[in-house]
Amino acid sequence: MIDADDRLRASRDATAEAAADLRTRALAVDADPTNMAPHLDSPALKMMRLYTTPAEYRDEELTVLPDHTGTGTCLERVVGTVELARGDCGLVLAMPGPALAGVVVEVLGSEAQKERFYRKLAGGRTWTFFAMTEPLRGNDATAITTRLERVAPGEYRMHGNKRYIGSGARGGIGVVFARTGPSPLSIRAVLVEVPAEGFRAERLPMVGLRGAYLSELWFDGMPVTDDMLLGQHLPPTRRGxxxxxxxxxxxxIQVAALAVGTSLAIHDLVSELRPNAPGIARQGARLEAARHLVYDMAAQVDHDAEQTYFPSAAKLSAVPLGLQTARWAASVMGPAGMFEHPLLEKWCRDVRAFEFMEGTTNIQRLHVSQGYLKGRSDG
Incomplete structure (x- = not known):
């Protein structure tokens, strides 16, 4: 089990304080995710954006954690994500900032591309998107059909369709995965700024996690140049x-942390409303165990970032527990509980979305079983 050192405690305490602000905004964003203007100057959203931005690209100082100079270890991010989702997971996903696209840019981007990406985000008014998932293919990276057609040396046209893309219809910059040929090594990550010729996006209707602003994207001959391709300075095996x-x-791992945080939020609210509810102590113990499991799995990712076993084990454990927590809350609060307590109803909707994020349960089981058979489960 991972014991929190002073740095982790500071991160946890700072994000737990920010979570209270997120909770006060949760229902407003759920009701109208298009109206983010009243929330963009929130101290909590600002802290999250600065925390996930490398120090050299921040437009102001991160005062709550002044010694935090990078984007943190996986464990640090998970500790913070659990606490923030305990405030409201919808607000976590509604935040303008680097998000998933930032992870790709950090891994694959040149210094010039990183500069371009992070300078675009200065001021906290620009969202990003990570476009992998396609209709009928899910997020199987090797099966994507979005393509880059070469029209001249160093120039391409991008054609294709992406669906279920967070903040896709409001993002100003993002990463789109496309292929130049049939092999896995032909898959490339493209740094896209919008609006752009041949680009179109539309928000999708959602039942839960409305702050994520899931969208569908279309590329109809969108111009792409060599300087938009991430990883040009890397070997072909280390690119897209x-x-x-x-x-x-x-x-x-982050989805697992979101699931644990949302489950803790549900448990917190039930504890406040019905402190003697049946099973409340047992449910709390399960959630604390899940929290420490996710911490342990995050530490393993810091040890070996290419290992798939541990992230899948974390998600495989946390997501079903989230669903079970929602069912437990509905049963102990009674038939009218969801109507009388809108936050509880919202979180019980939100928690169902995690199953479909970054691979469903069946995919995670495959990763876990393959990792176990290869002897990777010992850490």
């Missing part, structure tokens, strides 16, 4: 598909 796998490993 490798960067995607690094991002998925990171994000699966």
């Amino acid at each position: 598909i490798w960067g995607a796998m690094q991002t998925f490993n990171n994000m699966r």
